[in-house]
Amino acid sequence: MIPMYRILCAVLFTALALTCTCVPVIAADHVVAPSGAEFASIQEAVDWSSSGDTVRVESGTYDENVRLEKKISLIGINSGNGVPIIDPNGKGNAIQILADDCTVDGFIIQNTEMASGIRVASNNNVIRNNVLRNNGLGISLVSARKNSISGNEITQNNQYGISLESSSDNRIEQNTLQKNTVGITLDATSLANLIIRNNFLNNQNVISESPSSTWSSLLAYSYTYLGQKTESRMGNYWKDYQGRDKNGDGIGDVPYVVSVGTIQTGKSGTAQNILDEFPLMDPREYYTGVVLATSSPGLKPTVVTQTSSAATVSASPISTLTLQGTVTSSPDVQVSNTHAWPAIPFSILIVPILLVILIIVAGIWYLRKNGSKPGEGPGINPIVRATSLVKTAIGKIPSPATILSKKTAQLEGAQTSPHLSVTDQKNYFPRELENKYTEIMFVGRGGIAWVFSAVRKTDDVRVAVKIPISFDEVTGKCFLNEIAAWETLRHPNIVEVTAVNILPIPYVEMEFVPSSLEAIEKPLPVWKAVHLITGIVDGLQYAHEHGFIHRDIKPHNILLTEDLVPKITDWGMSKVLAADVKKSSIAGFSLSYAAPEQVSPAEFGRTDERTDIYQLGVVFYELVTGSLPFGGESIVEVGNAILRDPPIPPSAYNPDAAAVEKIVLKCLAKNPHDRYSSAAELMAALQGYLDEDDD
Known part of the structure; x- marks a missing residue:
């Protein structure tokens, strides 16, 4: 027995x-850091990991190539010394994704020369919140399906920002592609991709042979644009788009032509253009509170989960990591961090x-x-x-x-860590400043800074707070130069800087002005336009007398108080006239409002006070006519019109504008010597109109 x-x-x-065989295996976390961590190499951590694990990479520069051949979440963590950098020094692709269901989030990926920053040759992956710069290609998809590419900054890549070859059903959303040779390219076998709400600011924005990819959202969004809440389908922002926006919803009135004659229709094979039917008038940062519209019939925002068996990604993926490591995407709805059992x-x-x-x-x-x-x-x-x-x-x-x-x-x-990934920082007000402000709201992006509105705790006054987008040396110099020019200006028609500091982090506090000239409906009654222009001229006269010109006068840079007092903002392009004061290093201008000397300095000379007078003339023309004086289908056509074409007289659009036509046209003279010589002279001309009007 x-x-x-x-x-x-x-x-x-x-x-x-x-018990050992039935209890599920829980995905593990591994930490990579230059020193003092479990691993010092990203690839070693990936090789050691099991499928489904997470590899968290702390601040540092990693000179290596990374291959993901199993399901891995690769997460960059700013542990105090900046976002982690992957720099292979020109030796092949920085990251190559060969397995499905991987995530790459929160890295700077650079210097691959002719190779890709991230090369994807698999399905259902998430690439988000990365900076890809100085690569051959920023992100390349090759025979890849159902991937989500979102929230990345892709800049200064030698060939393409994003490249799709034989890749279908991918979602490319809320990326910024700028200063690339070509922003995005799709071949003829890349089908049914959705490309929406991206910023394209490149030498050439797009080359597409894809007949079925979509460049604007299928459903309408609700959002706030320049202080006005509205609803519309949304496409992308194209730097070279020249259309108008008559109803002020931030969506162009005519489509943007993505490619010409790509779609063949009918028995005769007639060629049709590929269009972005709802192009954005401004970069997507100007559109706040974006959610799927619920008022339109049949539009119901849903939460879609991306797992290994499916990769249906919903609009504007704002992601939360669940216990199992899957990515949950929501249509612009903030998901709670509370984890359900x-x-x-x-x-x-x-x-x-x-x-x-x-x-x-x-x-x-x-x-x-x-x-x-x-x-x-x-x-x-x-x-x-x-x-x-x-x-x-x-x-x-x-x-x-x-x-x-x-x-x-x-x-x-x-x-809940304060170390956020690159794109998360855009809408993240620094905790170091939370003891100074309350009721903090993200407003938008300026040239080199994020802008927030907040209530100052010491006196309950609402102010605007500018935070530099990044803290590299070039941005820091530009930011400091902008403020050096700005903080000395004190005038009722100039937005006032109220505080500047570099501690605990660099920031600028200024008066908060709720609206802008860009947001008001045009044309205006002539008397109201003159009232606004007079205030702007007064501010410019003060700035000129103190040695500064603005060089980027346009409706977007003229803010309006509730009492319609105009205030000039964004002095980031200001040029110091006095020889003993440092000059701003920021260059560039807004073409539609550019003076001839900005387009062709060799022919018309250097910029001076009369440049501001010309740009103000363009704004004046637009206020009384509802149109710009010069336009065209391309940048070249607009530039040639500014240099060569006479403007249509304002009275041809609006008979009432005849009263100020001579003033407007003198401001718009091609030769600077034919314009008003100073803001004071222009003010005198405007005063003459006001005196006649009083009579």
Whole structure:
């Protein structure tokens, strides 16, 4: 007869084996850092990891190539010394994704020369919140499907910002592509891709042979644009788009031509253009509070989860990491960081329960048989002793729930970390300044800074706060030069800087002005236009007398108070006239409002005070006519019109504008010597109109 203890041991061993095989494996986290971490190499951490693991990479520069050949979440963490950088020094692709369901989030990826920053040759991956610069190609997709490319800054790449070859059903959204040779390219076998709400500011924005990819959203969004809440489908921002926006919803009135004659239709094979039917008038940062519109019939925002079996990505993916490591995308709806307990199948729980019962039975049997040991004194109640043994044993075995709880705590700790990825920082007000302000709201982006409105705690006054977009040397110099020019100007028609500091972080506080000239409906009554222009001239006269010209006067840079007092903002392009003051290093201008000397300085000379007068003449013309004086289908046509074409007289659009026509046309003279010589002279001309109007 087999002894009872042997039977019990066999049963216990079997139960333990079943427990090990039935309890699910929980994905692990690995940390990479230049020193003091589990790994010093990203690729070593990836090779060591199991499928489904997360590799968190801390601040530092990693001179290596990374290959993802299994499901891995590769997450960059700013641990205090900046976003982690992957720099292979021209030796092939920086990151190559060969497995499905991977994530790459929060890196600067640079210097691959002719190779790709990220090359994707698989499906269902998420590429987000990265900076890709100085590569051959920023992101290339080759035979890749159902990938989500979002929130990346792709700049100064030698060939293409994003390239798609034989890649279909991908979603490319909310990326900024600028200063690339070509922004994005799609071949004829790349089908049914969705490209929306991106910023394209490149030498050439797009080359597309794809007949079925879509360049504007299929559903309408609700958003706020220049202080006005509205609804529309949304396409992309194209730097070279020359259309108008008559209803002020921020969407161009005519489509942007993505490519000419790509789609063949009908039996005759007539060629049709590929269009972005809802082009954005401004970069997407000017469109705030963007959510899927719920007022339109049939538009119901839903939350779609991307798993290994499917990769349907919903509009504007704002992502939250779940316990299992999947990515949950929501249509611009902020998802709570609270993690719900996952459902644990009964088939998994039954084994530990059975094991506990067997341990109790075995303990009782053993104690009844052996009683107390010699010298132990009076026998201890066997039930009590068995209970104590069971508690000790159970306390040493981590249950599935315990493991999941620990994982939840780790993830919550990671998500509340102050070290955010690159794109998350855009809408993140620095915690170092939260002791100064409350009621903080993201407003938009200026040339080199993010802009927030906030209430100052010391006196409950709402102000605007500018935070540099990045803290590299070039941006820092531009930011400081802008403020050096700006903070010395004190005038009722110039936005006032109220505080500047570099500690605890660089920031600028200025008066908050709620609207802009760009947001008001045009044309205006002539008397109202003159009122506004007079205020702007007054501010310019003050700036000129103090040695500054603006060089970028346009409606977007003229803010309006609730009382319609115009205030000039964005002095980032200002040029110092006095020789003993440092000049701003920022270059560029807005072409539609550019003076001839800005378009062709070799022919018309250098910029001076009369440049501001010309640009103000363009604004004046637009206010009284509702149109710009010069236009065209391309940048070249607009530039040639500015240099060569006479403007159509304002009275041809609006008979009432005849009263100010001479003033407007003199401001718009091609030769600077034919314009008003100073803001004071222009003010005198405007005063003459006002005196006649009073009579």
